[in-house]
Amino acid sequence: QSLKIGLIPADGIGREVIPAARDAILALGSSIPKPEFIELLAGYEYFTRYRTALPDETVETLQNECDCALFGSVSSPSRKVTGYSSPIVALRKKLDLYANIRPVVSVAAEKGQKPTVDLVVVRENTECLYVKQETLTNTENGKEARATRLITERASRRIGQMAFEAALARQRKHLTVIHKSNVLSITDGLFRETVRSVPRLPESSGRFDGVEIAEQLVDSAVYRLFREPEIFDVMVAPNLYGDIISDAAAALVGSLGLVPSINAGDNFVMGEPVHGSAPDIAGKSIANPLASIRSAALMLRHLGYSDGADRIDNAVDEVIRRGDVLTPDLGGKSRTEDVTAEVLKRI
């Protein structure tokens, strides 16, 4: 039996950090099923050559041959480019990876100490403004553009369930619903009410009784993230707010280069570092591989291989704690491959 893992480095530093994640998985040896890697294409650079950012073959291979995948990062065109559409947004939808789970944890200065930031963003991954239903009309007063923001009961319920599960699995068992229902009373009202009703669903039957639920308006959530991050445990949010608050949370732990994520559905999981393609540093071998390596661990954990995941995470924590081999985003002077090597020898 083997574990088939699609690798989609895509653009920029994605190509430098995905190999690091692959090597970390390989380093686990026989503690997981033998990994088999399948390299797949996607991205903005691919688009500039072939007029599509996500070839059908990539999607089909993921659907038919892979058990899971690792995605790097995509570049955004700096001007409007006709026909281009973000491949990561499309992949999340096509594979119905409805939850984007982003744990943001600061590493304790000493082993065994409590981290000061320790939260998980559970971001809805298929709707909100990401449905990309936009129109442009010409009027006598100039152009008018409209986008639809879709919030459904179905998607809010399943992300709510995922979030309650995540909260239940943690020590604090605390869940904060992020919304802006003081302005968007219908869409965010539906999100809020649906998430809140999860514990009362027949299939929940008392399961979530121990989970405490709170809420925050998105603007004030960002404010409080910076002022008192310790109030948050699990945060659940519609797609766009989740995008923003996970970057806000990442700023608290020193670097986006540390924050992993998985895109999870009922039948597939794809690891993805939260950082972007970072064109300014791409090709210089100074990209931080840790977010990508941690994404591999998160993916393995989601698949049930928690021993392997622990081994990777512990190795990463130790490298950060030692602090002598780090990339420039963390104040270090080391190169991507040196940091990766430090992790590998501790796995």
Next chain:
Amino acid sequence: QSLKIGLIPADGIGREVIPAARDAILALGSSIPKPEFIELLAGYEYFTRYRTALPDETVETLQNECDCALFGSVSSPSRKVTGYSSPIVALRKKLDLYANIRPVVSVAAEKGQKPTVDLVVVRENTECLYVKQETLTNTENGKEARATRLITERASRRIGQMAFEAALARQRKHLTVIHKSNVLSITDGLFRETVRSVPRLPESSGRFDGVEIAEQLVDSAVYRLFREPEIFDVMVAPNLYGDIISDAAAALVGSLGLVPSINAGDNFVMGEPVHGSAPDIAGKSIANPLASIRSAALMLRHLGYSDGADRIDNAVDEVIRRGDVLTPDLGGKSRTEDVTAEVLKRI
């Protein structure tokens, strides 16, 4: 000749801080036209009694009798309440106060020193998801809610002009356009292109040549605000992003209780502290009056009374710098009225 100022304390701590702003204006004496204050009603509490959060009389008095106004803060219902709609969102639209200008400045430890955070958020104030066009439908898969996000060329151009003016008036003359056009290519694409085209409009005719323009995706803008706030000077954003980034910026300067704003249109200006109604501390006389007092200064500056505005701002800066009479949000032990008194005696 007099200056007619509408006062709309609305809910919660709005009622405690608006009187402080009024007293600061009164303390200016004859350096501005004699102020006349007109108390006006609005808010969620008003709604609970009269089923409207914004009586027509308030809007009409502002339109027909006032030169400007000061708004406090509104509470949000904690559950969906039929018929309730935010009075501040409605006021911004009814008075066509299309720009929400929010300077976020840290006070230098020493007089004359450079503040570490010194930026202005210029937020579009009339459209985006705030048009409140929402629908709810029942389908066989459950409820589906949709909201329209409207971005027009007209509104993007006038907010762009306001932002370029703001940048031009500052030392660095740097403007960052905030958007998410990697996902919302049509709506945010229109916002971005329209703002960028402002310097090329016939009526600009070289006026903005000295302004440098940059851009940031909203998620990464929030991240960078926390990591390197010094890269920002003026930030211009569609309504919702502006709401979020101004709270993020406020977190950097110690307290939302310090951040003022004005809602400005071509014919009217309304000062408003960025903080909310803070139900948890309302009625305790510990609300920070400084955001409200600074909003009065900002309003006066917008009306051309910069000497008066300077006197208020300098008094506030000195009170913060001294640090012995501050409210609890800034680590102090003083009450609202004591802080106000400290400011008044320095005006």
